[in-house]
Amino acid sequence: MDVLINLGYLVAAVLFILGVKGLTSPKTAVNGNRMSASAMLIAVIAALLDSNVITYEYIILGVLIGGAIGAFIAKKVAMTDMPEMVATLNGIGGGASLLVAAANYLESQKLAELGHFSVTYDWSVAVILSILIGAVTLTGSFVAVGKLKGKIGDSNKVSLYKWIVKLCFLTLIAGAVYFSAYSQLNSDLLILGLIVVCLILGVCLVMPIGGADMPVVVSLLNSYSGLAGAAAGFVLGNNGLIIVGSLVGASGIILTSIMCKAMNRSLTNVLFGGSMSAQSGVTKSENDAFYEGKVKFSNADELAMLLDSAQKVVFVPGYGLAVAQAQHATRELASMLEKNGAEVKYAIHPVAGRMPGHMNVLLAEAEVPYDQLVEMDTINPEFSQTDVAIVLGANDVVNPGAAEDPNSPIFGMPILNVHNAKTVVVVKRGLSPGFAGIPNELFIRDNALMVTGDAKQVLQDTIGAMKDL
């Protein structure tokens, strides 16, 4: 039977990998996801066949509760809330791994009494690691959710949190050494204490990080939730768990590095550098002085006339677009321009949404065809042939200072070169700085026009004005 179970895990692991491979193209992605789901089913069946599983009622109870909650969340969640959703699921995954490790610790005590288990160093290290990663993922993710929702603001007590983090690590190391060297199976209180320390550690690691850096944090915690599963696999000696957990771990690591590159920051700087605006922000009067008298303001009617004669239009959506719920209005205007004979594309900066790929999902929801969504490196050379670039609720990612001004705090950050377009129209509520807290040189360039107002309203007015032309 054991052979059969392990073969089941192997088949599941292969299907998981093929399922993720399906995600390499939007055409094969739906089937890939279903393949991954069937892999999960096979893994669960294999687990149910395990000789340790005698009664099923508790298992069924857990599955029913979790399944109902899961289905409810999946149906209800709005696409704008995907970052919170993914962060929550990261935390839940970490929590599950933590509980599995704790349950295994308790079972091992009983097994040892029965004479079926003898402790080893690698088992005790795996238990500690599993608790550490699981607990940090659990509480860290919920702090990240709070920051994404804006309920937890940027902290000015960065050094306090760093101090607590160090203290937690020291306690953890001391506890771990004692646990693995002296009392592996009769230290319930010690394990409980270490769990609490790791839970606090998760909070204090994420608290000092700025809200603008949450895409990196969510990606990193995504990786941890997988590694927590892999660590639980080491505790249980289950290779299926190890393979699949490390797959998720690898995915999160890649996304983390993509996000860091897109923000031109090292991971250490994001994790331990405090929030970006706290380092480099300008005051309101400095900001006003920068723009004073140099910005050309325009309105929806002029924008309509400009667009009417344009051959190539590129939309540059930022998170402000999603806040204004303007995806559908954007799509409507784009369809109108296409009917007019213009070529329309969307330039997507890697950090355009609040998590990797978020903006693509928001636009896909508004029925924008995915082949019009163009990545930064592909679209950048095309801006010089673009008649009108429309920036909707984006700021730092179109700041030419990042490419040209070595003194800019965001110098080196990859940007969308909208300033190369014949005309750039910036739709924005006002002239307040973006996440980096600095003024944007683009807004005072000769080829830039500013239309102030809510993105959705401006777009609707423009659509109206175009109909009247």
Next chain:
Amino acid sequence: MEMFIMSLTIFVLAIFVGVEVINKVPPTLHTPLMSGTNAISGIVVVGAIISSGGSEHTTVLSTVLGVIAIALATINIVAGYMVTDRMLNMFKRK
């Protein structure tokens, strides 16, 4: 110890496979990738099932922890796959 080295080997090789496969996922699909991997990390349900299967070495407390772990992991599995499916269907239509 041998068992541990074997597990470690599998772990390291699996990370490499993961990096190779996931590097090819286009940025357009990074959000579904994340929610999809959320679902996949629910694989820890396997460990939770074994913990709450009621064999002789389980205790009341370990069973309770196991059942909560099953519920949590199932949330990840069900919510992860369903929401990923929802998103991917948006990309499919043209």
